[in-house]
Amino acid sequence: MLPPQRRLPRRTVLAAGMAAAAAAPAGALLSACGSGQTSVTRTIRDEITYLDGVGPFGREAYVHLTVERGYFADEGLVVNVEPGGAGANAATLLAGGRVQFAAVDAAGVIIRHGLGEDTDTVIVSAVQQQTTAAILSLTADRPRDLEGATIGGLEGSVIETLFPTYAELSDVRHGACDHPRYRFAGARPGSALQRGDHAWAGGGDHRAGGGC
Structure with missing residues (x-):
């Protein structure tokens, strides 16, 4: 939850458990509210690009459903969803201003921040409580x-x-x-x-x- 008077940096991240998502440059609007808090509204651009995690997997359904049901449109937003690759690639696209939000892994965001490689990204919301990271094999048992x-x-x-x-x-x-x-x-x-x-x-x- 964002403090009521906090200004967002150049870009913001929407985090998803071990996976996260990154957001808009300065001048973007976000609303945040909770029990006992009033909503915070900032100016947002009318059209934004959202980069999903690794392409059209089932875990990305929430953003497509929100677009299809017109919830973004009700808020005056045109949201273009594009297939993503992985967290490090998403961070590059965010830094260059080519996308405004991107689903990425929170652990990767934290590690890059600790290394000083990306200190502008801020996690603002969790999407998934459990990590979706896994290693799949037809032969390995351990x-x-x-x-x-x-x-x-x-x-x-x-x-x-x-x-x-x-x-x-x-x-x-x-x-x-x-x-x-x-x-x-x-x-x-x-x-x-x-x-x-x-x-x-x-x-x-x-x-x-x-x-x-």
Whole structure:
């Protein structure tokens, strides 16, 4: 919830559990209200672009339903929904002003903020209470089965960012540093299966040396 008198920075983020969404440049309007609070209204542009998380998945239904039922139109807004790629890519589009809102992963936003790579993004609302991040595999039964695996996914996904820590805690990372134990390779689910990847999650080309 935004404090009643707080001014929004150049761009704002709407967060979704481990996934988040980013918002409009200065001069955009947002209304925030809760028990005992009056609504806060700021000037918003009439037409905005909303970047969904990773394309037309079921988890993105809420924004499409809102558009179809005319709720945005009732507020004088024209909302164009475009397919997204992953959090890091969305952050780039937001920074360049090409989109005003984008569904991204909250963990990725927090990590980029901590590294000083993106200090303007602000999380203003949760969309999903549980993370939608997952690693899917037809052959792996436990984390150790991912040793030596190629994991296909979306470039810039927060799963790639978080995986080294997950792997270390799951004892996936071990062995000599010059012998990678797993690899991320950018791909969507269909192409990842066609080329024989062991699992699908998210991430761009990335190698992690075990035991470093």
